[in-house]
């Protein structure tokens with residue numbers, strides 16, 4: 001992927017190699033470190049975002065933060081206050097999955113901000129943008145979109161055709177593109193990941209709320225992980241109280257599935273990607289438990 005904008009001297013980032021050649025700036029490499037956070041679930045998840053993201057940004061040199069926020073408000077959807085809370089913590093871009101419309105605030109948020117995307121393989125009539133970008137302090141442009149899988153989920157448009165459409169329409173709007181693969185089945189996610197390989201910087205799974213142990217660079221240079229895991233309470237059934245879910249599973253009697261509270265963790269992946277190729281150089285899964293915060297001091301403290 002070509003670099004279009006010459007960097008100013010002040011904007012030259014840590015990993016950039018720049019030289020003056022025949023009157024033109026040539027930018028060989030700019031490595032951008034992206035933190036991608038899996039489904040933020042309720043207050044415990046948002047609290048881990050608020051406590052952890054500023055520390056990771058400071059200690060791990062994160063340039064840009066993306067979060068899946070489909071479960072941020074009470075476990076389903078997002079509200080304006082949840083959005084503001086996470087922006088305040090340092091999240092730049094937000095993806096939403098099948099719970100995108102669960103809270104009515106999303107319609108107003110779509111009008112007020114261009115940082116949140118709904119699934120790209122919903123019909124064109126579905127409210128909300130499908131592609132969002134943010135620019136790092138170093139001047140790199142990162143774009144994001146999300147596609148839903150089709151196995152064991154409500155029927156949606158073909159994710160493969162949606163990917164082709166998205167890259168054709170928006171591929172030149174960002175130097176690096178991250179795709180959130182929001183799907184239930186691992187095979188669906190692997191298929192979509194390989195379809196994206198060599199075409200985007202990262203293809204990262206969400207929705208199942210449990211991190212997988214398969215973070216890897218695919219052969220074409222795309223960072224991939226089947227599911228980065230939720231950011232929320234792990235003493236739970238995918239974020240909800242065990243007793244309530246178990247009761248319904250055994251008796252078939254409906255219960256309100258309250259968001260659990262125990263063992264909150266931030267889960268995601270750090271991807272290092274190169275703006276000169278649009279591809280990844282490295283992926284590292286991230287799990288931060290509450291006890292880890294003791295050895296990860298807040299910014300400004302050592």
Ligand SMILES: [Fe+2]
Pocket residue numbers: 039070071097206207208209
């Ligand atoms: Fe989710």
Ligand SMILES: [Fe+2]
Pocket residue numbers: 070097098099182207
């Ligand atoms: Fe979901």
